[in-house]
Amino acid sequence: MRCVSCHTFSVDVVCPSCAKRLLRPTISRRTVGTLEVVSLFHYSVIEPFLLTKHTPLGHRIYRYLGRHYVAPFVEEYRSQMGMPFGVVGVDEHVGHGYAHTALLTRAIDHPDITVTHGALLARNRVNYAGKTLQYRLDHPRDFRYIGPKGQQVVLVDDIVTTGITLQEAVGELKRNDLTVLFAVTLADAQY
Ligand SMILES: [Zn+2]
Numbered sequence: 001m002r003c004v005s006c007h008t009f010s011v012d013v014v015c016p017s018c019a020k021r022l023l024r025p026t027i028s029r030r031t032v033g034t035l036e037v038v039s040l041f042h043y044s045v046i047e048p049f050l051l052t053k054h055t056p057l058g059h060r061i062y063r064y065l066g067r068h069y070v071a072p073f074v075e076e077y078r079s080q081m082g083m084p085f086g087v088v089g090v091d092e093h094v095g096h097g098y099a100h101t102a103l104l105t106r107a108i109d110h111p112d113i114t115v116t117h118g119a120l121l122a123r124n125r126v127n128y129a130g131k132t133l134q135y136r137l138d139h140p141r142d143f144r145y146i147g148p149k150g151q152q153v154v155l156v157d158d159i160v161t162t163g164i165t166l167q168e169a170v171g172e173l174k175r176n177d178l179t180v181l182f183a184v185t186l187a188d189a190q191y
Pocket residue numbers: 003004005006007008014015016017018019
């Protein structure tokens with residue numbers, strides 16, 4: 001295939017040279033309510049790579065970013081924390097072929113990390129793109145969680161914008177007796 005950035009032939013969707021030059025993680029942290037949100041990239045860094053996401057091969061970039069960035073980050077956290085935990089992806093809804101979040105969480109592979117797929121789904125699949133904060137507040141996602149209860153989990157999402165979606169997700173997980181350790185997102189849209 002060709003590198004999505006420089007278009008030279010590459011075994012991966014991003015060639016090693018572009019990955020090294022252009023995909024250096026720019027880790028940022030912010031607090032949303034009581035939730036700590038860690039983002040691996042500034043959105044402006046990763047945006048050119050996500051432009052392929054609506055193409056038939058768009059799933060490859062998410063799978064790549066999951067394997068090379070999200071999974072190693074979560075697995076490294078596991079080795080520092082020293083105890084097992086679960087991972088829940090936000091809205092792993094497979095409506096249009098694949099869910100971005102599921103491609104990120106699927107790459108996580110560690111015996112002490114239990115990844116529960118498709119367990120936290122929005123009943124209201126409203127598009128927030130370009131919408132105001134008030135609109136987002138007036139149209140909640142209305143999450144339903146159907147996974148195992150009573151565990152500690154790391155929440156995974158692709159992009160954090162206002163943080164409203166993550167806060168809503170945390171609320172639903174708390175109602176199901178889960179403790180959210182923190183959230184990790186691929187990108188923070190405020191950068
Ligand atoms: Zn390249």
